[in-house]
Amino acid sequence: MxxxxxxxxxxxxxxxxxxxxxxxxxxxxxxxxxxxxxxxxxxxxxxxxxxxxxxxxxxxxxxxxxxxxxxxxxxxxxxxxxxxxxxxxxxxxxxxxxxxxxxxxxxxxxxxxxxxxxxxxxxxxxxxxxxxxxxxxxxxxxxxxxxxxxxxYLGQAKVYQKGYSACYECGGNRNAEKTFAVCTIRSNPSKMIHCVVWAKLLFDRLFGAVAPGDDISSGFEEILKESQDFENKILNKVFVSDIIELSQMKDKNVWSTGKVPEGLTEEYITKLEQSASTVTTEKVGVKEQRVWTIRECVDNFKKSVIALKKRRDQSGQTLSFDKDDEDALVLVTSASNLRAFNFHIPPASKFDIKSMAGNIVxxxxxxxxxxxxxxxxxxxxxxxxxxxxxxxxxxxxxxxxVWVDILERPITKSRKQTIIFPLVKDSKNSNCYVCSSNSVTVVANCDKMSLQKFVEDILKSKLALVEPSILANDDLIYECGEDLEENQIESIQKRQQKTLKELGIVDNTELLVEDFSQDITWKVFIKNNTKIEVEDFSVDGGNNATSTTEAATPAASTSAPTSSSETISLDDDENALVCVTDQEIQRKMLEERRNEFKRKREEVSENLSEDTNPTKVSKAVVDEDAILIDDE
Ligand SMILES: [Zn+2]
Structure with a gap:
């Protein structure tokens, strides 16, 4: 041919x-x-x-x-x-x-x-x-x-189809990998990255503008006003006295590393030096990739504090961390390592810390x-x-x-030469709030969390909604979009400052959250936990009514993405049949919920704007109908 x-x-x-x-x-x-x-x-x-x-x-x-x-x-x-x-x-x-x-x-x-x-x-x-x-x-x-x-060197190529595979979000909340619980950073690190995040906060606390809630240690203003010995005082405060105070909790089990932290006293430094000298120092040609000794960290910390204070005092302006600013990087590298020594975490090189601090891949x-x-x-x-x-x-x-994983290096001996792995597609996670359960459990401190924080940090940031509306106790308490009247915007703004508790959102409250831009209707179950910080909320797919509020911890409740590495089997008809049945049920449930939401929303709209703007209300209802018909 x-x-x-x-x-x-x-x-x-x-x-x-x-x-x-x-x-x-x-x-x-x-x-x-x-x-x-x-x-x-x-x-x-x-x-x-x-x-x-x-x-x-x-x-x-x-x-x-x-x-x-x-x-x-x-x-x-x-x-x-x-x-x-x-x-x-x-x-x-x-x-x-x-x-x-x-x-x-x-x-x-x-x-x-x-x-x-x-x-x-x-x-x-x-x-x-x-x-x-x-x-x-x-x-x-x-x-x-x-x-x-x-x-x-890592890569992935995946394909998803509704009902026939996992969806992109079935593996859990992927944002969880990037953010850390406040308490982990502030008092209980277990990895170098936690120390690096802390060191960047320390940089901001010392020389930069401080974001509210990032208060990792106080009393620096007074120390930095002094013209001499401030570097030693800061060093002693953050790496010695603060840590000794923390270490009063002697129960090993409360520490993520399983070891009680130790302040960098002369005695502890000497002990660390002795144990380090018994290990043969790895000779690495590149200067940036050599891990500093503890003494070098102490010296570099002090030098960088002096240099940065001088620069800030001369310019009269706050500094912001820049990974390419040598003094800033030296401060963050030495502070990260000193904190790592405090918490028995292996130290890292300036090169490694630079990529962690700058999120460089x-x-x-x-x-x-x-x-x-x-x-x-x-x-x-x-x-x-x-x-x-x-x-x-x-x-x-x-x-x-198939799904394809590209690895940096072979993972097992039997797959010596292979870096490209075909994988069986994951089947859908029945708890996934996006493609399966349409319900979410939120553990939060309702007494302290404002509606604004709930919308911004939980609905928009954590749950990736774009234009959420919230129906609570038959009241439309929050909505956004371009078609809102001025008085509606005003009342929403006022309401946003209130706490969830003040708005009647307490333990076991069930919210209905809608986002038309993503065609989403979720039931959101609230679990109130007054013992946690406002930032330490957690989000999980499904209705976890069985878990008591005290038992729920932020770290444990987000499941890590999983990927199967079994041998390839292309015959997944059985799964497909199950999925179709699930899909039918899900579709009906979603439809019911949407109608319920629509009905309540109409009721609320009627009550709200009966006298003010009747044409507006009827238009909104027509628009919603149009969206619903399109869905079929
Ligand atoms: Zn899913």
């Missing part, structure tokens, strides 16, 4: 058949993100026959992108990523119809109707927040979602390329199923797809 050389898809058609390639060519797909993975992905897509692509990114091109985002050149610096990505990709395949959006995927312009246009959606994002938002819209629009991610073009390649392979399998099952409903289009 000879190839028709005038047809650029002749080869693909031989492999996949003309019908599928034609289908791929005419199907609309969405790429979210035009960065490291997005550029690779767009190039792969236009070269493999995807001709109808919309791409969205809110960023502009920075000079630091050019080493790996190959669709951009120096002359493009400052221009829209999606626009330039489109222009360059068109030179590879001028037949393509690419629409570039310079905007935020979380904006209401890109809502449910926008997502419903696409056969598949591919995420090439760099943040969890936007991924969670896209996950919810893909579930609502019932569009298969592909998600690629890399962190240095090197971006590696090769990993991006591998991930993008897999995303397109899996997209082909999915498009094949969509093509072959046109007109049918509830089909598992990702049946033949």
């Amino acid at each position: 000879s190839l028709n050389t005038s047809d650029r898809y002749a080869g693909l058609k031989l492999i996949y058949g003309e019908g599928l390639i034609e289908f791929i060519r005419t199907s609309k797909i969405l790429v979210v993100g035009a960065g490291g993975i997005g550029c690779e992905l767009l190039k792969n897509l236009v070269l493999s026959g995807f001709e109808n692509i919309e791409i969205i990114d809110l960023d502009t091109i920075d000079i630091s992108n050019l080493n790996r985002q190959f669709l951009f050149r120096q002359k493009h610096v400052g221009e829209s990523k999606s626009k330039i990505a489109k222009e360059t990709a068109l030179t590879f395949n001028p037949a393509c119809n690419i629409i570039a959006h310079h905007g935020n995927i979380k904006h209401s312009d890109y809502g449910l109707d926008f997502f419903k246009q696409f056969k598949i959606v591919i995420n090439a994002l760099d943040n969890i927040d936007a991924r969670r938002h896209v996950n919810r819209l893909c579930l609502a629009a019932n569009v298969p979602l592909f998600d690629g991610g890399t962190a240095g 090197p971006a590696i073009a090769t990993t991006n390329a591998i991930v993008s390649g897999f995303l397109v392979c899996e997209a082909f399998k999915t498009m094949k199923s969509i093509f072959e099952n046109q007109g049918k409903e509830d089909v598992n289009h990702i049946k033949d797809c």
